[in-house]
Amino acid sequence: xxxxxxxxxxxxxxxxxxxxxxxxxxxxxxxxxxxxxxxxxxxxxxxxxxxxxxxxxxxxxxxxxxxxxxxxxxxxxxxxxxxxxxxxxxxxxxxxxxxxxxxxxxxxxxxxxxxxxxxxxxxxxxxxxxxxxxxxxxxxxxxxxxxxxxxxxxxxxxxxxxxxxxxxxxxxxxxxxxxxxxxxxxxxxxxxxxxxxxxxxxxxxxxxxxxxxxxxxxxxxxxxxxxxxxxxxxxxxxxxxxxxxxxxxxxxxxxxxxxxxxxxxxxxxxxxxxxxxxxxxxxxxxxxxxxxxxxxxxxxxxxxxxxxxxxxxxxxxxxxxxxxxxx
Ligand SMILES: [Fe+2]
Ligand SMILES: [Fe+2]
Numbered sequence: 206x207x208x209x210x211x212x213x214x215x216x217x218x219x220x221x222x223x224x225x226x227x228x229x230x231x232x233x234x235x236x237x238x239x240x241x242x243x244x245x246x247x248x249x250x251x252x253x254x255x256x257x258x259x260x261x262x263x264x265x266x267x268x269x270x271x272x273x274x275x276x277x278x279x280x281x282x283x284x285x286x287x288x289x290x291x292x293x294x295x296x297x298x299x300x301x302x303x304x305x306x307x308x309x310x311x312x313x314x315x316x317x318x319x320x321x322x323x324x325x326x327x328x329x330x331x332x333x334x335x336x337x338x339x340x341x342x343x344x345x346x347x348x349x350x351x352x353x354x355x356x357x358x359x360x361x362x363x364x365x366x367x368x369x370x371x372x373x374x375x376x377x378x379x380x381x382x383x384x385x386x387x388x389x390x391x392x393x394x395x396x397x398x399x400x401x402x403x404x405x406x407x408x409x410x411x412x413x414x415x416x417x418x419x420x421x422x423x424x425x426x427x428x429x430x431x432x433x434x435x436x437x438x439x440x441x442x443x444x445x446x447x448x449x450x451x452x453x454x455x456x457x458x459x460x461x462x463x464x465x466x467x468x469x470x471x472x473x474x475x476x477x478x479x480x481x482x483x484x485x486x487x488x489x490x491x492x493x494x495x496x497x498x499x500x501x502x503x504x505x506x507x508x509x510x511x512x513x514x515x516x517x518x519x520x521x522x523x524x525x526x527x528x529x530x531x532x
Pocket of ligand 1 (some may be wrong): 404
């Protein structure tokens with residue numbers, strides 16, 4: 206196909222940037238059309254559904270300075286499935302992937318999580334995106350230590366749930382931190398990192414909690430230790446501060462002391478933020494035997510046990526997620 210008319214189109218449709226690195230990992234036929242962005246309003250279709258990608262042609266475009274490859278927004282779900290598949294493959298065999306590829310997959314998972322969050326609630330895409338940028342910076346920082354990054358990705362499991370939950374908890378934590386008046390960039394990064402890594406201790410359990418509907422008493426006991434395992438895994442890791450360790454340790458503690466692992470009254474604000482974001486994220490995702498809950502029902506449940514939360518924070522969170530609820 207030539208890269209000229211008649212496949213040129215103006216931006217009457219919505220396009221989303223994609224990563225060539227992701228495409229490269231798939232050698233089969235494309236399941237969507239691929240475009241290059243020539244300007245903000247000018248896109249050209251360069252490959253169509255059913256084609257295999259010709260990398261020589263890709264190189265030619267890149268040499269001409271055309272670096273943004275995109276797809277139609279309506280096809281984004283198909284791309285997301287590719288990203289999820291790669292995430293699982295990386296968790297199973299991290300040795301075959303470079304750190305750069307792993308970072309790209311994580312970043313693309315961040316992008317698809319943005320889409321999910323925007324689709325499911327009333328939060329503006331712009332604010333979710335700016336929160337996600339902070340998460341991306343954290344992923345970049347972690348990638349400086351390749352071994353740590355691989356260990357973490359592996360720990361996040363092969364099923365993809367934990368990656369998604371970790372990223373969405375991180376994004377909700379940033380949004381909530383900002384909504385409650387935290388503007389310090391270093392603190393926001395610690396909160397993002399704490400949100401991203403909060404459940405890393407799950408990898409140390411003898412069973413996969415996300416695959417089970419019910420736990421035995423012994424499994425419950427073990428589950429209640431995952432914050433401790435997480436803290437132990439991260440202790441001494443470059444770039445992980447004490448505040449991040451505290452967030453990981455305390456993310457299941459409650460304001461009234463009814464949480465775990467220590468039953469302490471949760472009062473450390475960054476951990477309060479991540480704890481709330483964590484619960485919201487977990488309830489809004491699908492679990493075995495339970496459908497995702499709607500934001501309205503989640504907040505109703507939170508309000509029903511308000512003694513467990515910092516109420517001001519709960520108000521900020523509900524204003525953020527359900528800004529139009531009183532209309
Ligand atoms: Fe947890
Ligand atoms: Fe969690």
